[in-house]
Amino acid sequence: MARAETIALLTRYYAAFNAGDWQGMLDCLADDVAHDVNQGERVIGKDKFAAFLGHMERCYKEELKDIVLMATDDGSRAAAEFVVHGAYLATDEGLPEADGQTYVLPAGAFIAVDGGKITRLTMYYNLADWTAQVVG
Numbered sequence: 001m002a003r004a005e006t007i008a009l010l011t012r013y014y015a016a017f018n019a020g021d022w023q024g025m026l027d028c029l030a031d032d033v034a035h036d037v038n039q040g041e042r043v044i045g046k047d048k049f050a051a052f053l054g055h056m057e058r059c060y061k062e063e064l065k066d067i068v069l070m071a072t073d074d075g076s077r078a079a080a081e082f083v084v085h086g087a088y089l090a091t092d093e094g095l096p097e098a099d100g101q102t103y104v105l106p107a108g109a110f111i112a113v114d115g116g117k118i119t120r121l122t123m124y125y126n127l128a129d130w131t132a133q134v135v136g
Helices: 003-019 022-027 046-059 127-135
Strands: 029-036 042-044 060-071 077-088 101-114 117-125
Touching (some): 003 022, 003 077, 003 101, 003 117, 022 046, 046 060, 117 127
Parallel strands (some): 029 117
Antiparallel strands (some): 060 077
């Protein structure tokens, strides 16, 4: 997969995220996708990623802005940098109480692609920055 095809795949993936189109996001993933959750463990499988999306939808409302996509020439590796504009809707286990707090948080992802599908998503954001914003 060449760089342009990987960028097109990621463009679809992040457009689906911003549209709240979870099925559109899942369509971009390999069945055995590895998801490295920020501050968490690696989770394997599209079904577990779908459960993660359901959890995120319950606790957060987010939109990604200023998205920058990068990919290797062969398209096998990529990265995305963006700014998350969000609202904390429901208390997430182990985190501060939610009360609709808003936040603006730089974030990124390292991505592996094979066969036209995302095979790994490694997420990063600064949890201390997010916590400071929602605790206020």
